[in-house]
Amino acid sequence: MRIGRQVWDELVAHLKRELPGEGVGALLGRGQAVRYHPLQNIAMDQTHFAVSPTEWVSLLHELETTQERLVAIVHSHPSAPPVPSQEDREQFLYPESNLLIVSLQQPDKPVAALYRKIGNRLERQEFFTI
Numbered sequence: 001m002r003i004g005r006q007v008w009d010e011l012v013a014h015l016k017r018e019l020p021g022e023g024v025g026a027l028l029g030r031g032q033a034v035r036y037h038p039l040q041n042i043a044m045d046q047t048h049f050a051v052s053p054t055e056w057v058s059l060l061h062e063l064e065t066t067q068e069r070l071v072a073i074v075h076s077h078p079s080a081p082p083v084p085s086q087e088d089r090e091q092f093l094y095p096e097s098n099l100l101i102v103s104l105q106q107p108d109k110p111v112a113a114l115y116r117k118i119g120n121r122l123e124r125q126e127f128f129t130i
């Protein structure tokens, strides 16, 4: 998957604003990700993320209207590498979407990894900014 530099910059800026907690958002588009939609992390501690069901449903409705697709669900790992946690593996239930994890161990050098659910496994996918 490729995303434009501007979308990437927006995404990273939002995830950094959420530090020290995990940030969460969605990459949307038709085929390629063309925009970033920040979501509110309602988890009570800093090592998880949770999206309010209301916000999630309203995003899905918006996608029906705009005819866009959920290209990837994005969240940050403030102090861990971009490797899915056990919880990430269990929670990510969207075989038609991708999981993008952005590690902010060094906030000025974000490291991203993209995964897709294939059967019961998350397989790493190619990801780069253009």
Ligand SMILES: [Zn+2]
Pocket: 075, 076, 077, 084, 085, 088, 101
């Ligand atoms: Zn995670």
